Amino acid sequence: MEEGYQYVRCQMGMYGGAGTDDLKLIATQLARAKNIQPKRSPRSKTPGIYFDPDAYAKSVPRLFDHLRNKLGFGIEFIHDVHERVTPVTAINLAKTLEQYQLFYLEDPVAPENIDWLKMLRQQSSTPISMGELFVNVNEWKPLIDNRLIDYIRCHVSTIGGITPAKKLAVYSELNGVRTAWHGPGDISPVGVCANVHLDLSSPNFGIQEYTPMNDALRDVFPGCPEIDHGYAYLNDKPGLGIDIDEAKAAKYPCEGGNPILDNGAHTRRYGLKTVSNEGPACICRVLFPTS
Template sequence: MSTVTIKDVQVILTQPAGSRLVIVKLITSEPGLYGLGCATFTQRFNAVHTAIERHLKPFLIGRDVDRIEEIYQMSCVHSYWRNGPVLNNAISGVDQALWDIKGKRAGMPVYQLLGGKCREAAACYAHAGGSTKEEIVDSIRGFMEQGYQYIRVQQGGYGGKESKQPRPEGAQPGAYFDPRGYVRAHLEVFEHVRDELGFEVELLHDIHERLVPINAVQFAKDMERFKLFFLEDPLAPEDIDWFHNIRSQCATPIAMGELFNHPREWQPLIEGRLIDFIRMHVSQMGGITPAKHVAAFAKMYGIRTAWHGPGDTSPVGHAANMHLDLWAPNFGVQEWCRFNELCYEIFPGLPEVHDGYMYPNDQPGLGIDINEELAAKYPCQDTIEEWTQTRLPDGSPTRP
């Protein structure tokens, strides 16, 4: 088999829904052969675009597409400074595209190249919510009727409803929330949900790093009686030493990782058995190659996967998640954002979910493509994020 090399690296930016998506298209020296990968960092998409076009592209042209591991390893250190979100996402777009190409050359889905299926489909969880306890129960019931067995429950946005507490004179604009009110409200919500629906449905909840560590410890302990499938991101990456405190206080299963960039963020949590699910954003950590390594590492410690799967993971990224899900012996559950019909038109082959399970289409590679002409009709819009300008009731900035 003759050597196939990278001929060109293209970046496709599109915003068919709320999130600005970054897709990498690797063109090869073999006519008609290309691969797609997700490099989406929606809040800094221009920075990722520049990193690919001005830095990775010149480095990659002419390289052998079969040398995925080598390209990943050298891409990480070629800039010397490493393990940041912009560069990791850029590298991910290339890495996923190389796996897509390898699958197409082999005539196999990527999950076959990883080692084959451990299951026929990936169990997904959907997001239920509402402004009242009654609305939330109705939302959960709706997903249960669609076949979902795993359902994340939130009242309002992250951190609950917007804080209505008095603010100081001259308080600056921002996304205000009340941590204590959030805790009280969600304990009431989960008590109501369990009273109404029992314990047959698996419930999840995302703190989204909104609480100071000691309050996160108390909340995890208080939530133990509701038997969650997992409690997500109870702490910020800067506070991971506090996981020892959570573990010593309760048996609430913990999922963590969507903000992680650096191996030293997840390694101690896995080695210490301080979490139960790894939940990294696959493009944020660098692509399929590092995700495969981490999943195998976590398996040795009895820790399952639950890759981040929001709307700012592109359809290509969700396809990559699915291939990892089908392969990993320690798969747990997959977050699913339920893309609109336009996304299915722009990304033919986007995985479909039926009765709460995501199924592959068994096409070679990642099994997904992009309609570039249609994608171009929905250009990315430059906006200033508001939800990440988070404030406490007195106006103090806090983590989003």
């Protein structure tokens, strides 16, 4: 928000604790917060903390209660459920979060449970977004036809590319659904440009998920959108306006990973401002370039 973002996706580490896998630190925070003996995960050969859907669902409202008390209602908040709770729990969560006026609640149910959105819609006015796991028209069409979602956020390449995405945007516009294309930390700069061009060409553009790029990416891919105070600015070059500098790309050989894509996608921050594993997924509105 210090960089001008007014639309912020708020995720959690360990149910409101530090975004870390340090078991001792997590246990200490939980004990201090609840004055109880912290529980460890079931014995397993795989180390780490395990996801508890019930604990998660109880913690999310406390997260937004804290944020609204601290920041008021001038900032728009987004939360991603990642389809990790039962449909009934998702419905209860959406109802509980109404008072905090989220910009939208993302992926409350899994694609195989989309019929539950009818019940959710009947019981909650929390705006809903869906789509990053969708791969075909039969998944998103009934949701748009029946006005069961407010934002469609498919991954553009997963549904077939720019042309199918543009058709989806037009169909959504006819039914009052806005776009919010998937823009995770591992999307390429070309994918980012495709998303923003779709945004600029769609009257029903809603919001664009965006993960900041490091200097290496911008060096190798000249023409990336410029981000300023939560707005994305494209250039006026032909096509998507982006290119690849192969000479500079040669400076970043792929050895044991993707150094050029290491843009903080697994970085977590401490406290209630912790973001998810998808990195500092700043979500910004987009304007046309000023020049």
